Amino acid sequence: MNDISARIRTSLSAGLFFFGLYALLPSFFVCLLFSLACWMLMVEWPRVRGELRAFTFLYPLVPLILLIVHVVQWRAVSPWYGLYPFIAAWLVDVVAYFVGSRWGVHHCWPTISPRKTWEGVVGGVVALCLLHLVLCIFHCTTYPWWYMMTSAVVVAMVAMLGDLIMSWYKRQEGLKDTGGMLPGHGGLLDRFDSVLAVIVLLKAAEVIPGVL
Numbered sequence: 001m002n003d004i005s006a007r008i009r010t011s012l013s014a015g016l017f018f019f020g021l022y023a024l025l026p027s028f029f030v031c032l033l034f035s036l037a038c039w040m041l042m043v044e045w046p047r048v049r050g051e052l053r054a055f056t057f058l059y060p061l062v063p064l065i066l067l068i069v070h071v072v073q074w075r076a077v078s079p080w081y082g083l084y085p086f087i088a089a090w091l092v093d094v095v096a097y098f099v100g101s102r103w104g105v106h107h108c109w110p111t112i113s114p115r116k117t118w119e120g121v122v123g124g125v126v127a128l129c130l131l132h133l134v135l136c137i138f139h140c141t142t143y144p145w146w147y148m149m150t151s152a153v154v155v156a157m158v159a160m161l162g163d164l165i166m167s168w169y170k171r172q173e174g175l176k177d178t179g180g181m182l183p184g185h186g187g188l189l190d191r192f193d194s195v196l197a198v199i200v201l202l203k204a205a206e207v208i209p210g211v212l
C-alpha cells in the first residue's frame with residue numbers, strides 16, 4: 001500500500017508540473033525534456049545497458065531525439081498531439097498497473113516482468129480506446145472512429161512492448177529499477193520506456209504510410 005501511495009503522490013505532483021509547464025511555458029518544457037533526456041542517457045542508461053554495446057548509441061538516444069523533435073514540431077500546431085506520446089503511454093501504463101494490481105491473475109511474461117498480467121494488458125488497451133473515442137467525439141482528429149480504435153490497440157501494445165524491453169534490459173543486470181528519482185516509480189527510464197516506444201511508432205507512421 002505504501003508503494004501505491006508513493007506512486008500516486010509522485011504521479012500527481014510530477015504530472016501537474018510536467019503538463020503544467022507544457023501549457024504555460026512550452027519553451028521551458030523543451031529545455032526540461034532535453035535535461036531529462038541527458039540524465040537518462042548519461043546516468044540511468046549506463047546502468048542497464050550492460051554488455052550490449054551495439055545498442056549504446058541507438059537506444060534510447062534515437063527515440064529521445066525523436067521525442068524532442070515531436071514536441072517542438074507540434075506544440076504550436078496541435079498542442080494535444082505534441083503531448084500524445086506521453087499521455088498515451090502513461091495512460092496505458094497507469095491503467096494496466098492498477099487493473100493488474102486489483103484483478104490480475106494471469107501473468108504475461110513472469111521471467112521478464114513478474115507483475116505484468118493479461119488483465120492489465122486489457123485494461124490498458126481499453127483505456128486508450130476510450131481516449132481515442134473521446135478524441136473522435138470532440139472532433140480532435142479527422143480520422144474515422146474505426147481507424148482510431150485500431151490505432152489505439154496498436155499504440156497500447158507498442159507502449160507495453162517498450163516497457164517489456166526495458167524490463168528485459170534490467171533483468172540482464174539484475175536491476176529492479178533504473179534509478180530512484182521518482183518515488184514509487186523508480187528512475188526516469190522506468191517511466192519513459194513506453195513513451196520511447198510510442199514515439200518511434202508515431203514517427204514511423206509519418207514517414208511510412210500505413211504503419212499506423
